[in-house]
Amino acid sequence: MSEQRHYIVANGTIIDVEQSNFFTGSIEIQDSKIKRIFPLNEVLPEEIPVIGAKGKYIIPGLIDMHCHIKEQFAPHFLASGVTTVRNTAGNVFMIKNLIHAPMDAPTPRVYSADRMIDGTPGQLGPTSFGNFVTDNPEEARKEVRRQVGVGAKFIKLYGWVNREVMEAVVDEAKKYDLEVSCDLIHSKDLHALDAAQMGVTWLEHASGFAQALYQGWYPMADQTPWSHLNWEQPDERKINELCQRMIAYKVKLCPTLVIFDQVDQYPHIWDTKNKVRESLEKENILIEHWLNMSVQHKQLKQQFAKLNHFTKVVAKTYFDLGGLVVTGTDTPALIWTFPGMSLHRELELFVEIGFSEMEALQAATVQAAKSIQLENVGSIKEGNIADLVLLNNNPLEKIQHTQDIHFVIKGGKVYSQEEILRHVPSKAYVANQLNEFEKEWETVEK
Incomplete structure (x- = not known):
């Protein structure tokens, strides 16, 4: 071109x-x-x-407001028209080349958190480059300060964090004008309203709403006591009341409808045979990951399929009441969340639940940009x-x-899309970058 x-x-x-x-x-x-x-x-x-x-x-x-980007599939986002991403946890050292890329690089610009802060024993295991596990508020405050020092744009909390740590993180982050985001999908003790009352700004996946309505429920709990719930016809009056309370705290939602929908629809997942998909297949990028995850489809359905319709009702209700709802995908989480292309499926799902085409586009562009104070995109x-x-x-x-x-x-x-996809890095480059990151991270840890 x-x-x-x-x-x-x-x-x-x-x-x-x-x-x-x-x-x-x-x-x-x-x-x-x-x-x-x-x-x-x-x-x-x-x-x-x-x-x-x-x-x-x-x-x-377009803007993907919830993903976990890496260099190996970053061009696939841009080839799909996604020019900006909000990276909701990972490690800023691992993606520093993307964060500091030139303005016109063939990869999306990146607005990123650093590693997520979780409670013991850690949903992803003990403390590592990708997560920090603690039940100690002072340790959590210290981690927030470390993340500020390395350039994190916001702080991400994960679902097993306790109340004291959540309060401490929110308080410490406010000192640096940073928002706090949380994923409460697997939370046993805290729910969405708890987080809002403590000052958490972002509820990823619209998580914690189910726990707020059904006290004691969480996906991995014994579902027998909750067998009476009709997840396909949730109590919309209670959802409306909860959404009104959440809006009063100015909470922002990124519902990532596509991750629940792909699990619920499996094996009849949304897919598209286009240049981006062909490149992923040709380079074997993420394909094996999703195939391995799909083997667990029964367990995934048991945990997440019930949240599909529920989350859609929450997202549309929240929007209708005047709350902020933006598009995100959680790529490459769970199954077949194609980088870049999944955002187009998210737009489809927004329209399916009642957004107009213009409203869906706004959720993926101007509203997304304004929600994180990006004034020039x-x-x-x-x-x-x-x-x-x-x-x-x-x-x-x-x-x-x-x-x-x-x-x-x-x-x-x-x-052109073809030109962008020619910038997909080689496996040797990716391996070398990972090796360099591991060396750098050893230094950071010391």
Whole structure:
């Protein structure tokens, strides 16, 4: 594609997610930013090269607000039109190349937490590079300060954290103006309202709502006492009341509907045979992981399938009441959560539960960006970073059209999907980077 850094994308249909509008116009891009937007019929400067976009639909780059990115599959996000991701735990040292990549790199820009803070014995095992396990509030405060020092943009709590640690983390994070996020799916003792009352800002997976409604329930508990619950027809009055209370605390939801839906639908999972999927298959990236996870499908269904419809009801109720709900995927968690492409399935699911196509797009663009104070992405306006996706068909008529990508613009650079996927790193590079990370982490631990 064009290497021009001063050009005009001409005569496309621009979808204005800020104003819930669309119009035909042209976008002048210089270096990494949108310099000017020309309405239809305004004469374009003759000296500036033009990329024709007649018949195309231009949306802001999409934002995956909950994933766990790694270099080996980072290009797959961008090839899918996902130009920004919120990395909800991992290790900032492991993805430093992505975090500090150039503006126009063939990978998404990354807004990241560091390792999650969990309670004993640790859902992912004892303390490691990916999680910090403690029941001690002072140890947790020290970990927050360490994460601030290495550049974490927010703090992530995991489901076995105790009340004292949660309170301490929220208090310590506030000193640095950092939000706290938590995943309470497997929490035995705390629920969503507890977290909100303590000042947690983000509820990932809309987790902890079920525990708040059904005191003592959690996915791994003996389900016999809860056999009377109809998860397909939850008590919407109680959900409404709980959502109203949560909204009063200004909690933000990232429901990641796709992870529950893929488990619930298995073996008839959502899949798509496109360039991104073909690349994952060709390079054997994540495929074996999902195949191995799928062997446990009965256990996964027992734990997570019941949350599929329940989470959808929570997400739509929360949105209808005026709460903030954004799109995320938890890629590559559980089964067949394809990097980048899963966000398109999330958009489909948002529309299936009652969001309009525009509202779904807003949840993946402008609302997502504003929710984490990213002022220069998420919408098409002068002065913003030129992160754009050109589509062959109108996503406002059918949300599935977000998958029909003509090309992607990242930080002003124009890419075809094929060009992006040529940047998938080799297995030797990935192995070398992992080796370098392990050496660096040994130094950090000391």
